[in-house]
Amino acid sequence: MGIFKKLGWFFKQEKKRYIAGILFLLVADIAGLVPPRVIGILADLMNDRKLSLNLLFTWVGLLLGAAIVQYISRYGWRNMIWGGAATLERELRSRLFGHFLKMDETFFQRHRTGDLMAHATNDLNAIQNVAGSGILTFFDSILTGGTTIIAMMIFVDWRLTLVALIPMPLLAVSARVLGSRLHRAFGESQAAFSRLNDKTQESVSGIKVIKTFGQADEDIDDFEKIVDRTIDINRKVYRIDSLFDPTTSLIIGLTYAITIIYGGWLVTTSTITLGQLISFVSYIGTLVWPMFAIGRLFNVIERGNASYDRVYELLGEKSLIKEKSNATDHLIAGDISYHVASFTYPDDEETSLRQIDFDLGAGKTLGLVGRVGAGKTTILKLLLREFDNYDGEIKIGVKNVKDYTLEGLLSSIGYVPQDNFLFSTTVRDNIRFASMDKDQDEVESAAKQSAIHEDIQGFSRQYDTLVGEKGVSLSGGQKQRLAISRALITLPEILILDDALSAVDAKTEAEILTNLKADRHQKTTIISSHRLSGVMNADEILVIDEGRIVERGTHEQLLTLNGWYAEMWRRQQLAAQLGVGGAEDGAE
Numbered sequence: 001m002g003i004f005k006k007l008g009w010f011f012k013q014e015k016k017r018y019i020a021g022i023l024f025l026l027v028a029d030i031a032g033l034v035p036p037r038v039i040g041i042l043a044d045l046m047n048d049r050k051l052s053l054n055l056l057f058t059w060v061g062l063l064l065g066a067a068i069v070q071y072i073s074r075y076g077w078r079n080m081i082w083g084g085a086a087t088l089e090r091e092l093r094s095r096l097f098g099h100f101l102k103m104d105e106t107f108f109q110r111h112r113t114g115d116l117m118a119h120a121t122n123d124l125n126a127i128q129n130v131a132g133s134g135i136l137t138f139f140d141s142i143l144t145g146g147t148t149i150i151a152m153m154i155f156v157d158w159r160l161t162l163v164a165l166i167p168m169p170l171l172a173v174s175a176r177v178l179g180s181r182l183h184r185a186f187g188e189s190q191a192a193f194s195r196l197n198d199k200t201q202e203s204v205s206g207i208k209v210i211k212t213f214g215q216a217d218e219d220i221d222d223f224e225k226i227v228d229r230t231i232d233i234n235r236k237v238y239r240i241d242s243l244f245d246p247t248t249s250l251i252i253g254l255t256y257a258i259t260i261i262y263g264g265w266l267v268t269t270s271t272i273t274l275g276q277l278i279s280f281v282s283y284i285g286t287l288v289w290p291m292f293a294i295g296r297l298f299n300v301i302e303r304g305n306a307s308y309d310r311v312y313e314l315l316g317e318k319s320l321i322k323e324k325s326n327a328t329d330h331l332i333a334g335d336i337s338y339h340v341a342s343f344t345y346p347d348d349e350e351t352s353l354r355q356i357d358f359d360l361g362a363g364k365t366l367g368l369v370g371r372v373g374a375g376k377t378t379i380l381k382l383l384l385r386e387f388d389n390y391d392g393e394i395k396i397g398v399k400n401v402k403d404y405t406l407e408g409l410l411s412s413i414g415y416v417p418q419d420n421f422l423f424s425t426t427v428r429d430n431i432r433f434a435s436m437d438k439d440q441d442e443v444e445s446a447a448k449q450s451a452i453h454e455d456i457q458g459f460s461r462q463y464d465t466l467v468g469e470k471g472v473s474l475s476g477g478q479k480q481r482l483a484i485s486r487a488l489i490t491l492p493e494i495l496i497l498d499d500a501l502s503a504v505d506a507k508t509e510a511e512i513l514t515n516l517k518a519d520r521h522q523k524t525t526i527i528s529s530h531r532l533s534g535v536m537n538a539d540e541i542l543v544i545d546e547g548r549i550v551e552r553g554t555h556e557q558l559l560t561l562n563g564w565y566a567e568m569w570r571r572q573q574l575a576a577q578l579g580v581g582g583a584e585d586g587a588e
């Protein structure tokens with residue numbers, strides 16, 4: 001029952017709805033006491049041969065009246081409680097989703113997509129069930145059980161009632177023993193579902209790689225192993241769960257046996273009438289549902305309890321990035337002052353960045369080049385405030401990046417990551433994703449800047465063409481250029497292209513870079529690239545190696561240094577003349 005306490009905040013918030021629901025139930029249950037008693041009275045009247053037509057109509061009218069009251073109040077009760085459950089679902093869903101959006105990168109490394117999806121679907125459903133069918137069953141069984149037992153005492157005989165209820169404590173004992181085993185088993189079952197979800201998600205999104213490498217059979221084997229483990233755990237749940245119903249049947253059987261023996265004796269000694277015994281047996285029939293319902297209730301409650309713990313464990317995780325209470329929203333200009341003495345990824349031992357210092361005035365362009373894994377993206381991640389735990393200071397405008405709200409900071413930066421993601425919607429909405437109020441002209445202007453407009457004109461429905469999973473298949477270069485348009489449309493103070501032109505040809509790259517130079521006056525640009533032609537016009541280029549700046553200067557200065565940059569430039573020029581893709585060369 002701990003889950004009711006855990007959800008106390010919600011029941012308090014929705015108390016009017018739940019009180020109204022419980023009052024409806026009380027009315028329904030009181031109306032439910034009428035039929036057994038009326039049947040007993042009619043039986044006695046028939047037995048005594050006193051049943052007139054008038055009396056028959058009166059009692060049958062009462063039966064009908066009770067049925068109508070029950071109908072209305074049950075409708076009201078269910079409506080109230082299910083409405084409450086839907087409110088809880090909405091609240092938890094938005095809390096969880098808001099939490100996902102606030103969390104930092106390390107959170108998404110710890111929890112994979114399938115696991116997060118399981119929390120947002122299976123676990124939330126289980127919790128929602130507590131606020132719906134759990135509460136419904138709990139109060140229905142207590143009120144139906146309680147009012148029936150009182151009616152048995154008042155209308156029939158209190159001794160017979162007490163004796164008939166002797167087997168009841170067995171129900172409480174079995175509920176307690178099986179309940180705690182169910183809680184543990186449900187926890188395992190939900191975790192197994194998360195693993196299964198993870199595996200499914202990974203296999204489906206990696207299906208091309210799996211097939212290309214001929215690993216389909218191995219993947220099916222892996223999948224089956226996880227399915228088998230999940231089924232084993234669920235079997236355990238069903239085994240425990242299915243013990244409830246036979247135990248309840250046994251208790252009900254015992255109650256009937258005691259009633260027939262002791263009640264029969266009370267009738268023969270004329271302590272109660274035959275009609276009263278019939279009413280009593282009928283009342284036991286009314287008790288059967290609440291008794292079975294308790295078994296079902298434990299299922300709902302323990303499942304919800306295990307899920308609540310899982311969801312709250314997730315919600316309890318704090319982002320490493322904390323906003324200051326007096327953080328400001330407004331980013332004035334894109335001057336960047338970047339001074340990081342050292343940075344190590346959380347949970348990593350090796351330092352990823354050392355002594356990275358640069359100042360970039362608004363309107364200037366910085367180029368970042370270097371080998372694979374040199375630290376270029378890491379430099380950008382700190383600017384985007386994905387991590388705070390570095391030794392140093394990064395300023396944009398006159399303020400430290402930590403003094404801005406995340407929303408304020410990030411909405412002023414247009415970031416195009418290496419692995420871009422497109423949503424399953426139209427080309428237009430993908431481009432204006434960050435500001436849906438942009439009109440067609442603005443969308444087209446961003447598309448033209450990133451040299452994708454012509455391609456879009458060639459799509460079957462132009463800007464209305466669907467992309468993403470259900471839409472048109474785009475080439476790597478088209479995806480990159482769409483992602484660039486998405487970043488450009490907000491006219492960001494700072495534009496970051498993180499190897500975002502790797503899949504476009506050199507001519508298109510040059511066209512895009514020329515457009516950027518012409519259109520982004522007083523706005524800052526950072527380009528990380530393996531292809532040096534992508535940064536050659538930058539105001540300053542940093543060559544990064546093993547997390548340090550090893551060379552710096554303009555393209556001409558770097559060529560005269562005759563170091564890594566100059567060597568790479570010569571190789572890439574040669575490769576370009578020979579018609580070999582030069583982008584990968586920098587990846588050595």
Ligand SMILES: Nc1ncnc2c1ncn2[C@@H]1O[C@H](COP(=O)(O)OP(=O)(O)OP(=O)(O)O)[C@@H](O)[C@H]1O
Pocket residue numbers: 105345346348352370371372373374375376377378379418499
């Ligand atoms: N989240 C992380 N946790 C721990 N280490 C990380 C993380 N992300 C990157 N690294 C490590 O930091 C180093 C720098 O990686 P980074 O992605 O910055 O390189 P890069 O220069 O951008 O490489 P590439 O050109 O291939 O994109 C690498 O050794 C990488 O393994």
